[in-house]
Amino acid sequence: MSRFLETALALAILATPAVASEKLGIGRPALPEEVAAWDIDVRPDGQGLPEGRGDVMTGEPLYIDNCAICHGDFGEAIGRWPVLSGGQGTLTRDDPNKTIGSYWPYLSTVFDYVRRAMPFGNAESLSDDEVYAITAYLLYLNDLVDDDFELSRENFTEVRLPNEENFFMDDRDTVELPALTREPCMENCKDSVEITARAAVIDVTPEDTAAREQRAEGAAQAEVAAAPVEPAPEPEPAVSEEMLAAGEKAFRACRACHKVGEGAKNGTGPVLNGVVGHPAGMVEGFKYSKAMKKQADGGLVWTPEQLDAFIADPRGFLKGTRMAYGGMKDDDQRAALIAYLATFSED
Amino acid sequence: MTKNGKELEMTDRNGASRRDFLRAGLAGGAAALATGTVARAAGPDPAITEQQPWRTMLGEGVDARPYGAPSQYEAHVVRRNVEWLTADPISSVNFTPLHELEGIITPNGLCFERHHGGIAEIDPAKHRLMINGLVDTPLVFTMADLMRFPRENRVYFLECAANSGMEWRGAQLNGCQYTHGMIHNLVYTGIPLKYLLDEAGVRTNGKWILPEGGDAAGMTRSIPIEKAMEDCLVAFKMNGEALRPEQGYPLRLVVPGWEGNMWVKWLRRIEVGDEPWHHREETSKYTDLLAGGKARRFTWVMDAKSVITNPSPQAPITHGRGPAVLSGVAWSGRGTIPRVDVTIDGGKNWYQARMDGPSFDKSMHRFYFEFDWDGSPLLLQSRAHDSTGYVQPTKDELRAFRGYESIYHNNGIQTWYVNEKGEAENVEVS
Known part of the structure; x- marks a missing residue:
């Protein structure tokens, strides 16, 4: 082959558009350690289960420490967090109670989800044995095993959940589509029309009036926005804006459970407005752990120093606290967080 | 419910053509005059006769908004949460x-x-x-x-x-x-x-x-x-x-x-x-x-669905009787939306809405229905047809298939009740 032809061919190859099925050689092979770090999913047939074991008795304190604050001591749930237990026999009733025991088809789903996403805001903080133990405890809460039960990789797939057989593949194509593929009536389709339900009677729409007023007062608001803002009170000189920004960022670790600022309410954890310098365990309407109540009775005050020690290692500082948080290890991050919290007063 | 309002000629039962639309534009003008809804100025409008600040002052320069944001008068247009x-x-x-x-x-x-x-x-x-x-x-x-x-x-x-x-x-x-x-x-x-x-x-x-x-x-x-x-x-x-x-x-x-x-x-x-x-x-x-x-399980596909976005409870009719624009959206997980029907009397009579704007597979589609509101109460509904021939069901048709507890995939026809004042409410009808 002549040099000219060779060059022409090479050019032709370079200019050939990529065909979908042709490999482009982009990316690199994933290392086994990398796949192991991310591939933690588990299937009903047991594929993906790690080595390990845990029993109901071990699971109970783990559940109380890590899960009960949202899901309740017996899986009955606090507020609108998911209910985990009970509900058997309710699927055909109004307002069915869909729990692990009454609805979920596979136990592997519990293990996978707890391992990948729980505790809420602290994913992958539990050891594999701890996930086995909590899963065993959830089976116990649903009356599916006795209190001496131990769950392990070996016996995992022997456990079947009661509702497994009641799921079936989407059948809309055969059940609904034939009936709904039609030429509908266009004229004189009904003799009379009556209103049978009204949203205004139920009245659960949020901020509806506010939104309407807002629209009406658009112009007025714009004037307010343009008016000079009242001078802000002198900021604490020792705290830089950078530090407060860092504190706000650090607060992300807390905000799933704790609220601050105007209109903040107790959630999974107590509202934190005014917490710095305040006696511990005193937020109205919040149900504290026995351990925290005891400390409050003993006169614990959340000075920056005490808060710092608590946030660094909650369970080391206060054994029995309900705060399901592993601790903020970085000193600067904690200092910034406490400075940020100090900007919220009790009012 | 008695007579709710009369549709303009423009939206006939076979769908509006461009010529129909032009004709209706004329008809609409005539209707407006006939029903006396054209405003007569009580006096000179200060929005015209008085100088506005945006006319007499220079505005901000190009460096003021390196990433633009909507007008301050649109501050109410936001995502909202249902707590x-x-x-x-x-x-x-x-x-x-x-x-x-x-x-x-x-x-x-x-x-x-x-x-x-x-x-x-x-x-x-x-x-x-x-x-x-x-x-x-x-x-x-x-x-x-x-x-x-x-x-x-x-x-x-x-x-x-x-x-x-x-x-x-x-x-x-x-x-x-x-x-x-x-x-x-x-x-x-x-x-x-x-x-x-x-x-x-x-x-x-x-x-x-x-x-x-x-x-x-x-x-x-x-x-x-x-x-x-x-x-x-x-x-x-x-x-x-x-x-x-x-x-x-x-x-x-x-x-x-x-x-x-x-x-x-x-x-x-x-x-x-x-x-x-x-x-x-x-x-x-x-x-x-x-x-x-x-x-x-594995109910992946989204069924065809539509909703009237104006008028609706957050967007009432504020102009009184006369020419009115009904606007809405429709979509299907199985294809395009070639047709949407609209009723203003709760489903006694239906009219083909005017599809407008681009039509892409598995995309939202926009529809309009222009009508002459006579000021009497309305029961507004829209009904999407997708490119497979599937027609959006009523809520009761869906409940007959699924009951009341399935939470997901509710594509039933939505009804808005519009009262004499033009205020709209979410209702269901027989």
């Missing part, structure tokens, strides 16, 4: 203000949000996409790697399977933002997922994929390989700019026509397997419990 729906705002949802939007494209800042572990703020330099499982070579891509694959631009709606889920038992929320606002419609730029899977080489026993998010919830869903190869995208742009953090920056999966929960945000891994995984979001959630206690 009582969820335990807290981290694992929660807010709603697109459909009543304030026109056309078919949702602005990026108004696209509803649904997170299960809050918004992940990912540094793209530290983001990786891994493909593993039943492939010849498990691969890792950086964002820079992905930019070297051929990319495509496509318009798709994303609807949460729970959109209208609060309405199964009856009319509950007053506003299409709340009843239908778990939807947005965007131009995505992305890499066909097939290219990435081919790069890793899917083995013959690879029948399912498991996309996984890199956020605090580690969202996962099982998707059959046929869908993955057919039209899924790994998207990095929305409406031309980078995905917003709340929409999955820097990468999200696009699963056209299928329920929004499957469009995994903050996409970091795709595993190929021979069986589905039956994870939490496809067992405990996103399965449809029917009246007899059995539940449908």
Whole structure:
């Protein structure tokens, strides 16, 4: 082959558009350690289960420490967090109670989800044995095993959940589509029309009036926005804006459970407005752990120093606290967080 | 209900032609004169006779708004949350203000949000996409790697399977933002997922994929390989700019026509397997419990659906009787929307709405119905027809199939009651 032809061919190859099925050689092979770090999913047939074991008795304190604050001591749930237990026999009733025991088809789903996403805001903080133990405890809460039960990789797939057989593949194509593929009536389709339900009677729409007023007062608001803002009170000189920004960022670790600022309410954890310098365990309407109540009775005050020690290692500082948080290890991050919290007063 | 109002000639039963539209424009003018709704000025309008500040003062320069924002007079046009729906705002949802939007494209800042572990703020330099499982070579891509694959631009709606889920038992929320606002419609730029899977080489026993998010919830869903190869995208742009953090920056999966929960945000891994995984979001959630206690699973496709966005409870008629514009949106996970019917009398008589704007597969469509309101109460409904011939059912038709407890996939026909004052309310009718 002549040099000219060779060059022409090479050019032709370079200019050939990529065909979908042709490999482009982009990316690199994933290392086994990398796949192991991310591939933690588990299937009903047991594929993906790690080595390990845990029993109901071990699971109970783990559940109380890590899960009960949202899901309740017996899986009955606090507020609108998911209910985990009970509900058997309710699927055909109004307002069915869909729990692990009454609805979920596979136990592997519990293990996978707890391992990948729980505790809420602290994913992958539990050891594999701890996930086995909590899963065993959830089976116990649903009356599916006795209190001496131990769950392990070996016996995992022997456990079947009661509702497994009641799921079936989407059948809309055969059940609904034939009936709904039609030429509908266009004229004189009904003799009379009556209103049978009204949203205004139920009245659960949020901020509806506010939104309407807002629209009406658009112009007025714009004037307010343009008016000079009242001078802000002198900021604490020792705290830089950078530090407060860092504190706000650090607060992300807390905000799933704790609220601050105007209109903040107790959630999974107590509202934190005014917490710095305040006696511990005193937020109205919040149900504290026995351990925290005891400390409050003993006169614990959340000075920056005490808060710092608590946030660094909650369970080391206060054994029995309900705060399901592993601790903020970085000193600067904690200092910034406490400075940020100090900007919220009790009012 | 007696006579509710008379439709203009423009929207005849066979659909409006351009000539019809022009004719109706004339007819509309005549109707307005006849019913006396043309305003007569009581005196000179100060908006005209007085100088406005934006006329007498110079405005801000080009450096004032390096990333633009809407006018201050549009501050009420925002996503809104329904506080009582969820335990807290981290694992929660807010709603697109459909009543304030026109056309078919949702602005990026108004696209509803649904997170299960809050918004992940990912540094793209530290983001990786891994493909593993039943492939010849498990691969890792950086964002820079992905930019070297051929990319495509496509318009798709994303609807949460729970959109209208609060309405199964009856009319509950007053506003299409709340009843239908778990939807947005965007131009995505992305890499066909097939290219990435081919790069890793899917083995013959690879029948399912498991996309996984890199956020605090580690969202996962099982998707059959046929869908993955057919039209899924790994998207990095929305409406031309980078995905917003709340929409999955820097990468999200696009699963056209299928329920929004499957469009995994903050996409970091795709595993190929021979069986589905039956994870939490496809067992405990996103399965449809029917009246007899059995539940449908893998209900992926979004059925054809429509809603009138104006008038609606958050967007009442404020101009009184005379020419009025009804505006709405329709979509289907099975194709396009060639036709929407509209009624103003609760379903006694229907008229074909005027479809307007571009029509893309599995995208939102816009429809209009111009009518002459005589000031009497209205019962407004819209009914979508998709390109397969499927026609949007009434809520009672759906309940006959599914009961009241299935939460997801409520595509029943919505009714707005408009009173003499033009105020609208969410109702159901016989």
